[in-house]
Amino acid sequence: MTDVRPDSPATPAADGDGWPAPVAGGPLDATVEVPGSKSLTNRLLVLAALADGPGVLRGALRSRDADLMVAGLRSLGVEVAEGDAASELRVTPGPLRGPAEVDCGLAGTVMRFLPPVAALADGTVRFDGDEGARVRPMGPVLAGLQALDVGVGAGEGGPVTSGRAPTTLPFTIRGRGHVRGGSVDVDASASSQFVSGLLLAAARFDQGLTLRHTGRTLPSMPHIDMTVQVLRDVGVVVDDSRASIWRVEPGTIAARDVRVEPDLSNAGPFLAAALVAGGTVRVAGWPTTTTQPGAMLGDLLTAMGGHATLADGVMTVTGTGEVRGVDVDLHAAGELAPTIAALAALAGSPSRLRGIAHLRGHETDRLAALASEITRLGGQAEETRDGLVITPRPLHGATFRTYHDHRMATSAALLGLRVPGVVVQDVATTAKTLPGFTGMWDRMLAGASVGAATR
Incomplete structure (x- = not known):
């Protein structure tokens, strides 16, 4: 054998x-x-970066997608260091800041999970990625952030708070150190990551978040279930009792020492x-x-x-x-x-x-x-x-x-x-x-x- x-x-x-x-x-x-699971590694990295203290991921995936997430979080002011093994990542949250540049590569989790995190930063954050990433849909996440009064702009142009949000990379997010939160409608028919990206940061929004999916279909529902579960594991209150509606209460994200499946x-x-x-x-x-x-x-x-x-x-x-x-x-x-x-x-x-x-x-x-x-x-x-x-x-x-x-x-x-x-x-x-x-x-x-x- x-x-x-x-x-x-x-x-x-x-x-x-x-x-x-x-x-x-x-x-x-x-x-x-x-x-380790890429989906879990990148979700857990985001939550560790927003937590109330230092945390550890054991058995984390070390691949291009995961390393792009690590680099993106570092650019925003989060300390991520290797432990005794490359798959052991020690995450120490810090004040989120701009100006910063985030390279998304071809990683959907980076381009869709980090904009809501960047919205919590104090300063402007520019996102771009590989040529192939520039055609992947981004509109629902960015329109959702814009509806929450986050400044969103296209390419090299200055961020705006009105008008139509960009639909693809490159784009910029102008963070003000906090996000109002509240309610937002999102059509996630093209990707469940549009829902997950907003939910992951929502506990840090002033009013939390009520998100309603408005599309006719919702692919990869297990990935949204995964997001809800990791949020609950760190003490975040999530109500998903109504179909296609999620309510995340504002509150603390608990730091954890966790092993990645x-x-x-x-x-x-x-x-x-x-x-x-x-x-x-x-x-x-x-x-x-x-x-x-x-x-x-x-x-x-x-x-x-x-x-x-x-x-x-x-x-x-x-x-x-x-x-x-x-x-x-x-x-x-x-x-x-x-x-x-x-x-x-x-x-x-x-x-x-x-x-x-x-x-x-x-x-x-x-x-x-x-x-x-x-x-x-x-x-x-x-x-x-x-x-x-x-x-x-x-x-x-x-x-x-x-x-x-x-x-x-x-x-x-x-x-x-x-x-x-x-x-x-x-x-x-x-x-x-x-x-x-x-x-x-x-x-x-x-x-x-x-x-x-x-x-």
Whole structure:
């Protein structure tokens, strides 16, 4: 049995013309340890920065997204230092201040969670990010802040308090050291992060916050549940008893010493590998109860032909090498869609993935990207209004483009387990949430011979 642990700290090597995805030479037998949840790490960092004293995050993710959050908080005056390990972060709150610059990279949690924090700062804070981030929707968060009398401006221009708020990066926030709070309506149809970003800082608003979602759909509800839970864990009073309405009372955010759960969605490609190659893959440290959408993996992989069990904190998935197609609504767990789509392309029957129209606004348009790249390998994948229909076809090797999207890269690696000649463009983009991915993938395969990949 192979033991697979994340490299810490680590950055994937540049892949030149691409990373040749290794083909599995036989059934797997590996135990994988994935690093901390990005979603939890960045939520807990924000709360620690707004707390009533120093706090500690243990097992925190160290990746590009998390490090961008750390850098953003530091620029606002928060002290964040490593403890005895890179994954131990000691956070000491301080007076929030500007002027400051926040680099969001491609991190949705940074661009959507930090503007409400910046609104509490004394001074102007400018936000920008990678080219791909400049097309990701930001309007609902910024319009919400503007409705709470926060100065919001576009690009290099001076912040304003009236007129239409910007809808994308770059933008500026002019903080006055406090936010009035009150009530705000937000259309979060494009991303649950619009709700979470405002809720995370709301206890520090003078009047707290009552937020009402006005859109027709609300994706990734487990992520909002996650936000509510971490707020309650630090003593914040949250009323979510009415559908699509959240009330956060003003009050203190308690400092904590907390351990971050492993990232269950990042475990997805490894567990799914058992279905593709056959054999067994285990992920250690799996929580018994969690708000992470990745908790759906056991049921999803079972529906697709695997056998999943959770015992003593270990999620175990066993497969035969045969994959079944599914008709599944992934509205609550869209981040799993690239992994499920890759399995669907290798299945023995068609699949329909529904409820994921919001993926068009992620790091890339994930629906278009998945359809394009599965088709590039010889498959048949068609976009629908809210998802994908994937009809299995014989696949062949080709360069699989990732569009700077970490989950595109891991889905390509999954396809490469069975399809010789898959070359993953820019596999280093996995550093966004899973540093050292290629080494972990190779070690997972070490119990079986690794074919087709040349180094």
